[in-house]
Amino acid sequence: MKDYIIGIDHGNGYMKTVGSVFISGLDTYIVEPPMAEGVLRMDGAYHVIGENRKAYDPDKTKTMDYYYLTLAAIAKEIEMRKYPRKDGSFILACGLPIEFFGKQKDAFKTYLSQKKEVHFWYSGKDYHIRIKKVVIFPQGYAVIAPQIASYDGRVNVIDVGSGTIDILQVINKKPVLSKCISLQVGILTCIDDIQKYFRMQYNMELDDYSIQEVLQLRTGDLPEELAASTQELICEYTKKVLAELEQKGINLRFQKCLFCCGGSLVFKNYGDLKGENIIFNTDIHANAKGFEWLCRGMER
Template identity: 35%
Template sequence: MRKFENGLKVIGTDLGYGNIKTANTVTPTGLTVYDTEPIFQGNTLEYNGKYYRVGENHKEFIADKSVDDDFYILNLMAVARELQRTGTYTASVYLATGLPITWVRTQRNSFKAYLMKNTLVDFRYNGNDFHIKFVGCSIYPQCYPAIVEHIHEFKGTNILADIGNGTMNILYIQNKKPIEIKSWTEKLGVNQCVIRIKNTVMDMYGVKIDDSIVEQYLRFGKADVSDKYLQILHKTTTEYATDIFAALRKYEYNSDLMKLYIIGGGGCIVKNFADYDKERVIIIDDICAAAKGFEYLAYMQLNRRS
């Protein structure tokens, strides 16, 4: 969160399919709706007579995030978590968020209208009442904002890969400048690896492996399961890591001619399971980098207007 003049708060929300990130918080996107207050407390948002438990599981991939109210509620939760850190419960907020690179042109206006459909919003989150006035919203292409504050380091030819839960966004950066005509979105997010593992386990042993086991293995390369399941986890994840580089080569990635920067949750898979040149492939571990970048761009945009 960045503070602007007159007390305005600029808040970046990275509305991913796996996690919702702000500059300082990370929450899984799972959303369960209740008509009455849930039995267990924590991460619960009350809005318009409904109770929303946030953070259990993940949201499935959909090509248009505005088709239901889920991302609207998740965005409210993200704003609340960021404000709550400073004990702020009444605020004027300027939103800054993003969409996959190739979706921005066609979905920017509709997604902005979706997030801004209510200017004044009152809701309750984890026992605290929030009163928010949304004064504006900027929608940026994913990928570039995550490194925008460090763009001076991107000399020569570079390729940036943002591997989220649903998609992988690819962008060329030439001598510190993003090249719009060399940007793509692939449906090769981390969830594709999770699906492959779950399907393989079901096909081979007729059992369902829990998402939490798979996610733990993808993040840390370890899981408390027997060897036969570890073999599937390792083999399938290594194949997925190989597919990431195959997709990049489809867009003329050549490690001898350019550096590769990887951001997003898929970075841990590359780090743990891929064979790569650590001098030529840089993994940016900060999962909140995109949200911070959205905030920075919006703050600079507001400064230019004032």
Template identity: 30%
Template sequence: MLIGIDHGNKQIKTSHCSPFTSGVKESDVLPFGKDILKYDGKYYQLTDQRIPYHRDKTSDHRFFVLTLFAIAQELDIQNVDGRDTLRVQLAVGLPPAHYGAQHLEFSQYFLGRGVTNFTYQDKPYSILIDDVGCYPQSYAAAATIIRTLQDAPRALIVDIGGFTADYLQVKNGEGDLSICDSLENGVILLYNKTRSRVSAEQDVLLDEAEIDAILIDRSPGTPPSLGDLVRRQAKEFVDDLLSTLRERGLELRSGPVVFVGGGSILLRRQIEASGKVRAPVFVDDIRANARGYELLYRVCHSRR
């Protein structure tokens, strides 16, 4: 069974399930609450407290545990029985700038573990990860609309994620890894700056969910002055990001500029109002990278 997983610094996404925070806490005893997984004698529970940024997600076992959560949720939503050992093929990805150096190690991180037995929500699972395909994120998300880019001599993909904002140039539908990079300009930076500014100016402690709610107009009780301050911070963040891209010689006013990732969805209003992008194209599906990984896996394996 093929399962695409987007291992974001902010959220884990799969093709069908609701995204969940890239945070997990470990315990030797059964914790209280929901979203509990037992693996290798330990209990793990999802938490809203993100794992600190890891450039190398293979440095410990936590992203493997988060992968088990994602697999279990995908099996449940697709009504697949995971009790008998199920062969799983993973389609995953990395930022384009990290892809060349890390894709082999990231693929191996999931392989060679043999049969993995675990329980999730008291339900047993048995899986064998027998193949992994790793692809550049951003391009994977754009692959879901690649037909619209095939005739464009040049297009720019911008993926605003949790910790990084990744860009990749596409020529006639093919990704050009010689023109790509990962900037430490993800929405986590916006959250941190906004929280500090709001705390200093208005003595209010906001969390990330509250900032999101203000930016998408789902916080009707927010005082106008507080909402205005949060939106100004978002505008400054977007202006700085787009200026950084322009300083790197990336053209934003000719050819398609495709924005993908949860940060792009969150900041769409500010991007459109910036006046720095002639005709932005938005991939509004937050699961686009995960679905793109599956698409690229199938295309690559059909050619074998």
């Protein structure tokens, strides 16, 4: 039987596969919702996927939420790639931030492979699949792995995620393990700080959608004054993070630095980053693609 590989990046803000991205949010109901789209039915309940993001927690195995989000991600890839919904055999290629990789790898693998055969219903369709294997890779490294042969000298890979910013230093194509660190200052830190500011300054709640629009250089439905305040706070956030990177020994003036994944767009838009040594890969699917590439190499 053929095994199908699906790469999944379990972000604190967004779930990403090669072909899809959706908010890492889940709301559970006992009564069936009026619309089937985006609804996962399993374990006697209905789980509405992708509406309200979860609070940041570095341990994704505490609840069943990320397991249900994983099944939704698998279903999306099955539909996009025309994989079999019944009796297909799947290998999940996933990842963890560098700081948590050693401590959480085994537990996360056990969590994702808790059922060898899974029967669930998503967006009005039945799925009956087999999880043959789960493999876990370090985030960030997966982004550059397919092009590692082209990296000469020293490169600082800075994977900007929602929960963490993971730093991996590569010298002459080899990761330097002593330089692998994760900072708890991901994009959600910026969003939370902006929301606190608006509660204190304007006595109002600013939702994630409004902030995400400004992060991507759009104003959405925000008035000009509020959009300008949000932009100032984002600039302050990027300055703090870049200063922290400098404190960790990353010289942004001359060392080659690759800012990658979806959150890197914030630093491209708002960070005062100049010079030929600064590179951006803003592909939000980059880790998921890298997980699949690494997994295919292992299987060969």
